[in-house]
Each structure stands twice: as structure tokens, then as C-alpha cells.
Amino acid sequence: MNKLWKLLTEEGKKRKLSGFDALTVKYVAVIMSLYQLAQATFLTIQPQMHYAIHLTFIMVLCALIYTRTFQTNQRTSTRVPIEDWIYAAILALAGIYYCTQMETYLTRMPMVDELSSLEIVIGLLTVIAVIGLTKRCMGFVLPSIGCIFLAYALWGHLIPGVLYHRKLLAIDILDQLVFTTNGIYSSPIAAAATYVFMFVMFGSFFAASGAGDFFYKFSMAVAGRYAGGAGKVAIITSGLFGMINGSPTANVVTTGSFTIPMMKKAGYDGTFSGAVTAVAATGGGIMPPIMGTAAFLMVEMAGISYKNIAIAAFVPGVLYYLALLLIVHFRAKKCGLVGLDVSELPSVWGTLKEGWIFLVPLVVLVVMLMRGYTANLSAVVGIAAVIAASWVRKETRMHLPAVIKALEDAARSAVIVSLSCAVAGCVIAGLMTTGLSGKLASLILSLGGNSTLSALILTAAICTLLGMGMPVAAAYCLTAALCIPSLYELGLQPLEAHMFVVYFATLSAITPPVAVASYAAAGISEANAATVGWQACRIGLVSFIVPFIFVFEPMLMVTPANFCLQSVWIVTSATLGVLILCAGLEGYLKKEIPMLLRGVLVIGGLLLIYPGAITDYIGLGVMALLLVQQFAGTKFGRETN
Numbered sequence: 001m002n003k004l005w006k007l008l009t010e011e012g013k014k015r016k017l018s019g020f021d022a023l024t025v026k027y028v029a030v031i032m033s034l035y036q037l038a039q040a041t042f043l044t045i046q047p048q049m050h051y052a053i054h055l056t057f058i059m060v061l062c063a064l065i066y067t068r069t070f071q072t073n074q075r076t077s078t079r080v081p082i083e084d085w086i087y088a089a090i091l092a093l094a095g096i097y098y099c100t101q102m103e104t105y106l107t108r109m110p111m112v113d114e115l116s117s118l119e120i121v122i123g124l125l126t127v128i129a130v131i132g133l134t135k136r137c138m139g140f141v142l143p144s145i146g147c148i149f150l151a152y153a154l155w156g157h158l159i160p161g162v163l164y165h166r167k168l169l170a171i172d173i174l175d176q177l178v179f180t181t182n183g184i185y186s187s188p189i190a191a192a193a194t195y196v197f198m199f200v201m202f203g204s205f206f207a208a209s210g211a212g213d214f215f216y217k218f219s220m221a222v223a224g225r226y227a228g229g230a231g232k233v234a235i236i237t238s239g240l241f242g243m244i245n246g247s248p249t250a251n252v253v254t255t256g257s258f259t260i261p262m263m264k265k266a267g268y269d270g271t272f273s274g275a276v277t278a279v280a281a282t283g284g285g286i287m288p289p290i291m292g293t294a295a296f297l298m299v300e301m302a303g304i305s306y307k308n309i310a311i312a313a314f315v316p317g318v319l320y321y322l323a324l325l326l327i328v329h330f331r332a333k334k335c336g337l338v339g340l341d342v343s344e345l346p347s348v349w350g351t352l353k354e355g356w357i358f359l360v361p362l363v364v365l366v367v368m369l370m371r372g373y374t375a376n377l378s379a380v381v382g383i384a385a386v387i388a389a390s391w392v393r394k395e396t397r398m399h400l401p402a403v404i405k406a407l408e409d410a411a412r413s414a415v416i417v418s419l420s421c422a423v424a425g426c427v428i429a430g431l432m433t434t435g436l437s438g439k440l441a442s443l444i445l446s447l448g449g450n451s452t453l454s455a456l457i458l459t460a461a462i463c464t465l466l467g468m469g470m471p472v473a474a475a476y477c478l479t480a481a482l483c484i485p486s487l488y489e490l491g492l493q494p495l496e497a498h499m500f501v502v503y504f505a506t507l508s509a510i511t512p513p514v515a516v517a518s519y520a521a522a523g524i525s526e527a528n529a530a531t532v533g534w535q536a537c538r539i540g541l542v543s544f545i546v547p548f549i550f551v552f553e554p555m556l557m558v559t560p561a562n563f564c565l566q567s568v569w570i571v572t573s574a575t576l577g578v579l580i581l582c583a584g585l586e587g588y589l590k591k592e593i594p595m596l597l598r599g600v601l602v603i604g605g606l607l608l609i610y611p612g613a614i615t616d617y618i619g620l621g622v623m624a625l626l627l628v629q630q631f632a633g634t635k636f637g638r639e640t641n
Helices: 002-009 019-041 047-065 074-078 082-100 102-107 117-138 141-158 170-178 187-208 211-223 229-245 248-266 270-286 294-302 306-335 348-370 375-390 400-434 436-447 452-466 472-489 494-507 516-525 529-539 541-552 565-586 595-609 613-631
Strands: none
Touching: 019 047, 019 187, 019 375, 019 400, 047 082, 047 102, 047 117, 047 187, 047 400, 082 102, 082 117, 117 141, 117 170, 117 400, 141 170, 141 400, 141 436, 141 472, 170 400, 187 211, 187 229, 187 294, 187 348, 187 375, 187 400, 187 472, 211 229, 211 248, 211 348, 229 248, 229 270, 229 306, 248 270, 248 516, 270 306, 270 494, 270 516, 270 529, 294 306, 294 472, 294 494, 306 348, 306 494, 306 541, 306 565, 348 375, 400 436, 400 472, 436 452, 436 472, 452 472, 452 494, 452 541, 472 494, 494 541, 516 529, 529 541, 541 565, 541 595, 565 595, 565 613, 595 613
């Protein structure tokens, strides 16, 4: 029984390949990346065929790179066993056949024209491979969700009551899943095969160019000299990496390996150091101008332009990082922590003079996206700019081996995201074929009593639950499919509804019980994982509040269309609210704050963040009380040396 449980729940491990096996994986990955570059520039190909080619490459790579559950011995961890070579070859042949028959699939009538026996076999193979390979590289949670929705499509007609649906033939479900764009090849894989992959490739090239070292030096130069400088350096470094990387956990591992020890050396405790790094690394995915993979998925799922998404996300993103910087600053002042040794810090001007060229690719990418060019073309030009920028300095030049390595890394990095999007497509198929989407919307509305706040809380809870241990892309796609219809029925606009889901899909990385970013940070900081997770939630409290605020007051997401004096005041009051909220959480501004007043400050900060005349007046009154206590030398607090 124990072995069966492990077989069903445990994921495989990445193989450490060498020799022929490693060379083959490299060739497959590089060819995939070159194909994606061609498709993004000059190669005209039918969209469904492109999605199929993309997914075939991804499945082949996963079969070769990841072990199966019980392949844990030395031989299978360092070599690809013969059965996986055969598996990969079958997947490749199935993909080739599927693409050669694409014209037939585009002209046939789904669920009317019969599938051939070979097509049924290929369809079953595709579904089983998507579920099985996702479990191999991610564990059982996401594949289990996909299987539940497929099982519901097959046997939901046996369920009495509101969940009943008409009987569907298994062959018809398979038809929708594989041979139309309503299943595996629906909008999630469409985003993964286009915008997301090209963004991942840009990130791979950017990292290979040596820009990461510039980010770190720049953060040291800008923030290192100030109180709690080590913490502020960690925030800025993780935030900059997070915009490019797109994965909170990978960001924690990359930046936390040197920022967390630096924070501990400066005097922060391990729990606080790990929590700050986790929150900072997670926020990169919701901070413009690039926003990790979230913005590009929203483009496909919500039909909103990247420009509008990035502009709207700017103020909430600034509030996120402002709160984090204030928390770190107040903790440093309270504990008497000083900045880093100035003699060891690089100068701002010297750092910019040496590495300004690395900013050029980012500027090129953002300007092109803002001017309305496609994400694919913008990413290609950005990649070219990265290569060109690397050649300005001799020590950072990207020669052919570095370019090949970046191409390989891009394909490898896309495996988990693409497979999770394919499983999300299975969920979408289950929702669409059974009519469950409308039923879930009605259920959410009825559970929430047709209250917008209750529906939002339920959506946030579902998003957090679905995001346990999963990539942001998967959590967002699943929650969007399940919950967005109910938010639409309550009158929310697409931008507000999808941005809300993106926020909580991203924040699931720091939300217990399965806070993967927090747990990764805990491993580096040598602190208790659960404690780091809850500390991250406390530090990131503002990030859990802001999504509710911009739903009820969209002017918090300032855009050219809604910019006015009222929006300026809304942003100003929210900023003041963040200030006194953080002071209340840390119990310090200029000097210590007594516990009773700290509670009042937290409430006052929340009231200021929430838009409204009455709440603003109360919040400003609380702020005035704080200023009196801090600067008038009253008996409520004492100076801290």
C-alpha cells in the first residue's frame, strides 16, 4: 500500500545526464527553441499545429529529463532508460502524425465526424501522457485536479442534483480534449506556446549575459548604505530577478543563496530573513513592467492588451514593495541595525557606468510592448538586444556556446509551465462540455449570498488551495476557469477580475500550508518552514489587502483613462495607510510604539487604504495620533537607542 501511495503521489527527479543522453536532450531543447524563434518571426503556421508541435517537444523533453517515481537508483538518475527512450519516440511519432493530419482536423465537425482507430489511440496517448508527465515533474496535485474533471465529464450524469449533466460519450470527450481548441490546445497552452515561452527565453538569455551580477551590485549601491541595508538589498535584488525569472521558488533559490546569509550577518534573524526574501521574490511576478509570466497569460485569457495590464498593475505593485521596504526599515531601526560597510559598497555611478548596457534590453522589451508590438516580436528583439549588449564588455560576451546554453535552458524551463497549462486545458474541457462552469458560478454566488466580498474571499481561498505547490501559471489558469464567470456575474470588469486572480495565484507561493517560496527560503535561512511561512504572510499583509481594494475602487489601478484628482488622492491615502500599517506591524516609526497603539495603527492603516471619505478621516485621525506620540515626546513611547 505504501508503494502504491508513493507511485500515485510522488514526483520524479531531474536526471543528471552526461554523454550521449545529455547531448540528445541538448539538441532537442535547442531545436525546440530555434523553432519557437522561427515561429515568432517568419514562420507562418496554423495555431493549433503550432500548439501541437510545442506540446510534443515539451512531452519528449519531460520524458527524457525527469525520472519516474521509482527510478531513483544511480543508473536511472544519470541515464535515460530504454523504456523512456521508447516512450519519447512514440510521443514524437504521435505528434508528427497529428500535425500531418491537421488539415483534416480543421475541416471536420467535432463529435459528428468519427475518429479513426489510430486517432483514438493517439488521443488517449496524448491525454495519458499530459497527465502522467505532469505528475512526473510536478507531483500529484495538478494531475489529480485534471483527472477529477475528466471523471466528472465521464460519470457526472450519475450524480443527482445540481451537479447532474447529460450523458457524454467517452469518444466525444476525447474529441473535445485533443482534436479541437476547447481542451488541451485551448487558451492556456496557446499562451504557453507563444508569449510565455518567448518570455522564458528572454529571461534565459538575460541571465546568461551576466545581468544578474549587475542587478546585485546596483542594489548594493542604491540601498546598502542605509539602515538595514542588507534587507533592502535583498528586496531590490529579488524584485528585479523576479520580474525576469517568473518563478518565486527559483528566484528564492537564486537570490536567497547570497542575500539571506548577508541579512543574517547584518543582524536579522533567520526567520525574518527568509520571510523577507520569499515575499520579495514572489512580488516580482506582479510588478511591472514585465510581471513574470502573469501578464502574458492575462493577455491570452482575458483578452486585455499588455500595455493596459502593466499600467494598471503599477500602483498596486509599488504599494507591495513599499510595504516590504518599510517593514525592513522599521525592523532595522528598532533593532539598531546599521547599513553595510560603505567601503565595501560599489558606487551608484560606477555601477551604472559599468552595467548600464544591461538596462537596454529591458527598455527595448518594455517600449515595444507599450507601443503595441506583439509579445513574440518584442521578446525576439529583446533577445537580440541582450546578445548585442553582452558584447559591449569583453568579459560578458555571449559566444556560441553561451547562446546554445541559453536556448537549452529556455526549453528546459518551459516544461513545467507548458504541461501545467495543458492540464488546465483538460479542466477547461471538463467545464465546457458539462456546463459546470455556469453551475460553479451559481454555487459561488449562492455560497456568498450574492455578495461581492464573499465571492472574492471564496475566489481567493480557491486560488490559494489550487496554488499549493503549483506554478503561478497553473494556479491562475485553473482559478480563472473556475471562478472568473461568477465575478463577471457580479459586475466586475475583466481587468479587475483577472488581476485579482493573478495576485492570489502569485501569493499562493507564500501562503501556508504549502508555501513553496517560503519553504525554499526557510531551507536557506535554517529556520522553521511553517514559521517562515506565517511570518511572510504578516510581512506581506498589504499584498493580501490591495487586490480587494482595487476591485472595490478600480481607481487604485491608475490608468490614463481614470487619472484625475480623485485617483491621486486614492493613491496618496493608500500610501499613507501602508506607512502607518507597517509602523503598527513592526511597532516602530521614530521610536517604539506601545502595543495598544499598534493595534489602532493597523486598523487605521487599513481604513486609509480602503477608499472612502469617512474611512480616510478616521485613518488620518489615527495617523495624527501616531505623529503626536512619536514626535511630541508623550509618555506612550520611549526612544530606542
